[in-house]
Amino acid sequence: MISKLRFNTVVGKKVLMAVTGLAMVVFLIGHLIGNLQLLWSGAQFNGYAHFLTAQPVVILIELGLLAIFLLHIVDAVVLLQGNYAARPVPYHTKKWGRSKSKRSKKTWASTMMMWTGIAILLFVPFHVWHFKYHNPVASARPDSGQVSPVVVGVGSTGVNTSGAASAPSKEAYDLALQVTKEFKNPFVSGIYILAMILLGLHMYHAISSALTSVGANHPRYQTLIIWGGRIFTVVIAGGFLLIPALILSGLIDPAKTLATAQAANNQVAQVPMGVGK
Template identity: 35%
Template sequence: MAPRTGIFSSSVGTKILIGLTGVLLVVYLLIHIAGNMVVFLGPAAFNTYAFTLESNPLLPLVELVLLSWFVIHIYKTVRNFLSNQTARPVAYQKKKSAGHTTRKTFASSTMIFSGLWLFAFLLVHVKAFHDGWGTQYEWPAGGRDLYRQEMETFANPVMVGFYIISMLVVGSHLWHGASSAFQSLGADKPAWTRVILPAGKAIAVLVAGGFIVIALFAHFYGVRS
């Protein structure tokens, strides 16, 4: 008889943890993009929104919770990937997708790579907008002039290029991940799956497309304003 494993150490428990943190991160991303859309309302609205967030005393706690989701998601997926690699020591000489009902896509086959890219992106992203990168500007009404910082960052074509590629990677990760997370949590019944699968892809397009539009807006119109 096999030894009893801890709930989150078993193959099913690992899936649950990855799926749960995945769903939470998708919800966070949706809130994040909704907030970022305020940029279209101009510098005053955007900086006021940013200052409201940054001056909230609960922010460090929220950030800590968010960080824990990222850490758990990344740690469990990397460990799971490495353990899965050992499950087939001799590779097939010829292997292809079975087609038919499969959900296998380029996105699903590259989850670990898109995930690791996003991890690298996050380090740059947090450094640039959370800690501040380069010249920092004060906003007269309070807080930082993050609108100006965003416009200046995206004036650089290298930054815009890196950002757009990273957002396409986010889209790819969510193309499989957003719906897959629900399957991992046990939510798969024919009536639900008919909604969950296309909804996951719609979220991927919405999130990636939304962030890309903001970056392009900042690049082409931001410097003038």
């Protein structure tokens, strides 16, 4: 019997849930640090984007993240099925235990984990498509041997990672300008702001819950884990939310921070995909 137990138990599955979730949180920290550079300056952001796309290890990280993402979802579906099956006859009346004692940590965020999770599941493919594939930023790997129609980076600085085969001025692609342009559309910004609120709701419960699941909770640290998790969530989700919010409101315009000398290159960036070939 013992040999069959292992991870295929409710505890094992919750640990897997927590570990995959925390791994995605680590990714979010890096992603946020990268994105916030856009608020610093468009050139800084473009430079960072170029630096990232030139790293061959990024593709490995992307595949790893995809696997973690899918594991998290499959695990959630399996756990949910078990949870629904665990109570076949519902209550006539059910109230939160929190109405009786504040010892309960139940919140609306913890109650809606499934729904916020589904929302994030819908948002992530859209987001990856929107900024990675739809807008052709590094749609071909710079070192893939193919001549990429676009290259991440600032044209005027002569960044060209696809080799000397083509002229930099024609291949340069201004990601900062593209992101700014998209976020000036209230509809696009609205989607991103809403998604970040939902991500925040998911993380509001998830951080302390994941730490409890992996066994990091202890009477001495309980308050720290719960409030630390909530403050961390506000910082992360709030940080992501700031970017579309500031650009939409016009408080920050990364495109303007790019030198006017790049105007010619900006025109190149608006040339439809494939023309650069």
